[in-house]
Amino acid sequence: RADSNRTFNWKMTNAYAPGSPFYVQGPGSPTDFCERVASMSGGRLKIQHFAAGELIPALEGFDAVSSGLVEMNAANAFFWSGRVPAAQYFTAVPFGMNTQGMNAWIYNGGGLALWEELYEPFGLVPMPMGNTGTQMTGWFRQPLESVDDLNGLQMRIPGLAGRVYSELGVSVRLLPGGEIFPALERGVIDAAEFVGPYQDRRMGLHNAAKNYYTTGWHEPTNVTELIINKGAWDGLPEDLQAIVRNAAQACNNESLAWSDAVNADALEDLVSNEGVIARPLPPEIIARLYEVTNDTLSSMAAADPATQRIHDHFMAFRAKYASWAAVGERGFMNLGDGRA
Amino acid sequence: MMSVVHGIERIVEAVGWVARWCVLLLVLLVAFNVLGRNFLGFSSVAFQEFEWHLLSPIALIGMAYTLKHRADVRVDFLYEKFRPRVRAGIDLFSAIATCAVGGFIAWVAFPYVMQSYRIGEGSPDPGGLSYRYLLKSLLVIGFGLFALQGVADTLRALCALAAKDGGEQTP
Amino acid sequence: MSPNELLPIIMVAGFFTMMMIGVPVAISLAVSGFVAGFIGFGPMLFSLLPSRMYGVVSNYTLLAIPLFTFMGVMLEKSRIAVDMLDTIGKAMRGLNGGMGLAIVLVGVLLGASTGIVGATVVTIGLLTLPVLLRRGYKTSIACGTICASGTLGQIIPPSLVLILLADILGESVGSIFAAAFIPSMALASIYAIFILLLGWLRPDWMPAIPLEERSQTSRLQLGKDILSSVLPPLLLVVAVLGSIIAGIAAPTEAASMGALGSLVIAIVSRRLSWQVLKQTLHGTLSISAMIFLILLCSQPFSLAFRGLGGEALVHDLFMMLPGGELGAILFLMAVLFVLGFFLEWIEISYIALPMFLPVFLGYGTDMVWLAILVALNLQMSFLTPPFGWSLFFLKGVAPPGVKTSDIYLGALPFVVLQMLAVALVFFFPALATWLPEAIGW
Ligand code: NA
Numbered sequence: 041r042a043d044s045n046r047t048f049n050w051k052m053t054n055a056y057a058p059g060s061p062f063y064v065q066g067p068g069s070p071t072d073f074c075e076r077v078a079s080m081s082g083g084r085l086k087i088q089h090f091a092a093g094e095l096i097p098a099l100e101g102f103d104a105v106s107s108g109l110v111e112m113n114a115a116n117a118f119f120w121s122g123r124v125p126a127a128q129y130f131t132a133v134p135f136g137m138n139t140q141g142m143n144a145w146i147y148n149g150g151g152l153a154l155w156e157e158l159y160e161p162f163g164l165v166p167m168p169m170g171n172t173g174t175q176m177t178g179w180f181r182q183p184l185e186s187v188d189d190l191n192g193l194q195m196r197i198p199g200l201a202g203r204v205y206s207e208l209g210v211s212v213r214l215l216p217g218g219e220i221f222p223a224l225e226r227g228v229i230d231a232a233e234f235v236g237p238y239q240d241r242r243m244g245l246h247n248a249a250k251n252y253y254t255t256g257w258h259e260p261t262n263v264t265e266l267i268i269n270k271g272a273w274d275g276l277p278e279d280l281q282a283i284v285r286n287a288a289q290a291c292n293n294e295s296l297a298w299s300d301a302v303n304a305d306a307l308e309d310l311v312s313n314e315g316v317i318a319r320p321l322p323p324e325i326i327a328r329l330y331e332v333t334n335d336t337l338s339s340m341a342a343a344d345p346a347t348q349r350i351h352d353h354f355m356a357f358r359a360k361y362a363s364w365a366a367v368g369e370r371g372f373m374n375l376g377d378g379r380a
Numbered sequence: 381m382m383s384v385v386h387g388i389e390r391i392v393e394a395v396g397w398v399a400r401w402c403v404l405l406l407v408l409l410v411a412f413n414v415l416g417r418n419f420l421g422f423s424s425v426a427f428q429e430f431e432w433h434l435l436s437p438i439a440l441i442g443m444a445y446t447l448k449h450r451a452d453v454r455v456d457f458l459y460e461k462f463r464p465r466v467r468a469g470i471d472l473f474s475a476i477a478t479c480a481v482g483g484f485i486a487w488v489a490f491p492y493v494m495q496s497y498r499i500g501e502g503s504p505d506p507g508g509l510s511y512r513y514l515l516k517s518l519l520v521i522g523f524g525l526f527a528l529q530g531v532a533d534t535l536r537a538l539c540a541l542a543a544k545d546g547g548e549q550t551p
Numbered sequence: 552m553s554p555n556e557l558l559p560i561i562m563v564a565g566f567f568t569m570m571m572i573g574v575p576v577a578i579s580l581a582v583s584g585f586v587a588g589f590i591g592f593g594p595m596l597f598s599l600l601p602s603r604m605y606g607v608v609s610n611y612t613l614l615a616i617p618l619f620t621f622m623g624v625m626l627e628k629s630r631i632a633v634d635m636l637d638t639i640g641k642a643m644r645g646l647n648g649g650m651g652l653a654i655v656l657v658g659v660l661l662g663a664s665t666g667i668v669g670a671t672v673v674t675i676g677l678l679t680l681p682v683l684l685r686r687g688y689k690t691s692i693a694c695g696t697i698c699a700s701g702t703l704g705q706i707i708p709p710s711l712v713l714i715l716l717a718d719i720l721g722e723s724v725g726s727i728f729a730a731a732f733i734p735s736m737a738l739a740s741i742y743a744i745f746i747l748l749l750g751w752l753r754p755d756w757m758p759a760i761p762l763e764e765r766s767q768t769s770r771l772q773l774g775k776d777i778l779s780s781v782l783p784p785l786l787l788v789v790a791v792l793g794s795i796i797a798g799i800a801a802p803t804e805a806a807s808m809g810a811l812g813s814l815v816i817a818i819v820s821r822r823l824s825w826q827v828l829k830q831t832l833h834g835t836l837s838i839s840a841m842i843f844l845i846l847l848c849s850q851p852f853s854l855a856f857r858g859l860g861g862e863a864l865v866h867d868l869f870m871m872l873p874g875g876e877l878g879a880i881l882f883l884m885a886v887l888f889v890l891g892f893f894l895e896w897i898e899i900s901y902i903a904l905p906m907f908l909p910v911f912l913g914y915g916t917d918m919v920w921l922a923i924l925v926a927l928n929l930q931m932s933f934l935t936p937p938f939g940w941s942l943f944f945l946k947g948v949a950p951p952g953v954k955t956s957d958i959y960l961g962a963l964p965f966v967v968l969q970m971l972a973v974a975l976v977f978f979f980p981a982l983a984t985w986l987p988e989a990i991g992w
Pocket residue numbers: 662663664665666703704705706707708709710711
């Protein structure tokens with residue numbers, strides 16, 4: 041082939057700040073992805089990585105890749121929900137599916153084809169490139185007993201989950217990442233959601249609030265998205281395309297493995313050494329959140345045909361996966377304590 | 381020539397009027413969001429987003445306004461020792477550069493705004509503000525005005541250079 | 552070196568030349584960035600500009616700039632500021648440098664509420680510079696005191712610099728805030744001691760208010776003056792800080808409590824007229840936009856510096872360095888100091904720190920300690936002539952008679968004091984590391 045010796049120098053931007061573990065560096069991270077591609081391709085595809093602010097601001101990657109200014113961007117699809125409402129479904133759906141289910145849907149259940157179709161008009165090729173695993177509900181200054189406790193609560197919670205909470209009387213506060221800690225510490229906000237034990241401990245949120253509500257109903261999984269400019273992608277020889285796909289799949293696996301390992305340590309440390317009270321939300325609250333989430337998702341889907349199609353497809357797969365998981369994953373977990 | 385200069389500066393002043401009131405609106409809005417939340421239980425995502433939306437007119441429209449009122453910063457200790465003609469030359473260079481910089485940025489910002497318009501970009505947060513392209517179009521308007529003020533300054537500097545004494549009397 | 556490797560150096564040199572002969576700072580930044588970027592890259596590089604600029608004007612934290620500026624301009628235009636400082640000067644009796652001391656205190660208090668240098672320098676500059684000059688303070692000393700005090704907010708928590716450093720260095724924001732507390736108070740004390748010493752050695756540079764004028768005001772009158780002219784502006788600072796501490800407002804939005812407060816004080820003291828309001832809005836707009844103009848025009852410059860491999864140049868320098876942890880730290884300090892001459896602190900943090908981080912992780916350096924050293928150093932870069940943000944921002948609001956050279960000259964002794972603070976934390980790491988451990992953050 042004529043272009044088998046050609047080398048490609050690409051740029052990848054990232055929605056996260058320099059140095060962030062998982063999001064920028066470490067096993068299975070976007071910089072790890074770039075190194076894997078370089079070594080697998082023998083240096084034929086070199087991707088220079090730029091964290092948020094280095095080349096463009098955090099949330100500008102979608103437009104920059106779409107117009108071909110950079111070839112790739114790493115982020116979460118739900119950042120683009122102001123541009124493409126259905127993008128939400130390719131990061132996390134509240135009460136949706138866990139990471140295994142999400143991977144099953146994307147890779148083998150028709151999810152990826154829908155995702156590609158959704159981004160096609162923008163000249164983008166999407167694929168998953170990482171996963172944090174289950175995130176946590178968040179940090180609360182006061183314990184929650186009933187649904188009424190949510191009324192009037194000031195919470196830093198972006199996106200769809202914010203809309204669900206606000207239906208239950210929560211005041212949604214938009215705060216830049218850096219102000220979460222001082223605001224929670226002083227009680228400007230009563231609660232904040234961030235990621236999971238490892239990332240939350242790194243931000244020091246346990247020094248601001250002690251009630252850690254666990255298993256994130258709003259983010260049972262969280263997919264890192266890789267988007268590639270369509271023109272650049274089509275110009276890549278098939279073997280390099282295969283390398284990119286495989287490196288992304290490898291990172292999807294490795295980042296989850298890393299997250300699960302460090303989260304296990306961090307949660308243990310938070311509970312044993314930092315006086316954090318970790319527990320799930322009371323069932324009453326969960327039930328109410330579930331109700332409101334279903335209504336919210338349905339009404340959002342009804343407002344946009346593309347979202348409706350993806351919503352229906354996701355929910356159909358979820359129903360199928362749920363009955364299998366009840367026997368598979370959940371069935372095993374239910375065998376007894378300590379079996380994971 | 382000076383009538384063109386005055387015409388341009390009237391435009392800059394008129395648009396600056398809008399930005400001046402944005403300053404007061406910003407003060408009242410942020411204070412209202414704080415007090416309303418604490419004492420009235422009022423809280424709205426749209427109101428919070430509107431806070432930083434007001435930054436764009438202040439910063440971008442304000443650029444030409446600042447230039448017009450000579451409130452921009454220059455290092456002056458050599459400049460003040462130069463002969464008037466040299467100073468007028470430096471002013472001419474700066475003014476032409478202002479046109480070029482403003483014009484170029486307005487030009488590259490145009491497709492950026494159009495992209496947002498085509499996508500119908502809105503807020504990623506439910507309940508947030510839509511029509512992001514209107515906000516982004518302030519990049520084009522702001523730098524366009526900046527270039528326009530640069531035209532006025534170029535003409536002024538040319539007048540100064542043409543005057544025999546290097547334009548000592550020009551304000 | 553190939554011509555392309557020289558471009559970043561030529562770009563920096565071109566910028567300096569233009570700036571020094573009196574081309575406006577913002578234009579010098581934009582022109583040098585554009586020209587070097589076009590030669591090295593062509594126009595493609597600058598297609599990224601709009602998104603970077605949109606990033607600046609949609610940056611929530613920068614809301615503090617117009618809000619604090621409004622407070623400062625309102626206090627100045629309604630003449631509340633003049634009365635306040637005069638009263639403080641009289642209350643300081645025969646103490647030379649008394650008003651200078653008051654400025655450091657105001658810097659600490661305002662700085663504790665925000666980390667936006669532009670906002671604090673502008674506020675303090677507007678409030679105090681005209682009064683200091685009228686009272687016979689030496690121009691350079693007055694300017695230096697204002698710049699240094701206004702910059703304190705960077706190191707006093709909460710601040711943007713500290714938040715960003717915590718993120719880059721992978722430490723919790725809480726530990727970095729706690730670690731910065733003692734060093735920042737030490738720095739403010741160093742400033743205060745310097746001003747007292749100077750007032751004692753050179754009373755003519757920072758004179759107390761003359762006895763005959765002081766004696767015209769009785770003690771009773773002075774007490775009344777303090778209540779009527781010092782208390783209200785002090786209440787503003789309490790409103791800003793207090794709303795953060797009481798959990799009413801997050802750090803950025805707390806600035807609005809100061810702005811609204813200044814409006815209320817002007818109304819209550821019957822000093823608000825239509826004219827004062829118009830002047831305040833005019834002043835706030837032109838000063839805020841002056842700051843944004845520089846921030847926006849630095850975008851093509853930093854984009855070109857990065858695009859042309861300026862960071863690789865710095866990296867190569869680092870590689871040539873003899874080994875050792877101390878050597879690496881000293882070199883990092885030197886690099887930050889030099890970069891601080893011409894790059895914005897955000898750029899420095901993004902360029903220099905991630906590059907050097909693996910080295911320090913390798914040495915097992917205490918990152919909290921390193922963060923404070925870096926923060927003190929970055930702060931110094933705001934004050935170092937010829938290119939320091941604080942110096943420009945003060946120039947932007949100084950009365951016409953004040954020259955750039957006065958500001959440069961006045962900043963120099965404070966840069967030296969700042970170095971002293973860096974040395975203190977360097978030789979006594981416990982200054983930074985003790986508090987976070989003691990309170991368990
Ligand atoms: Na601060």
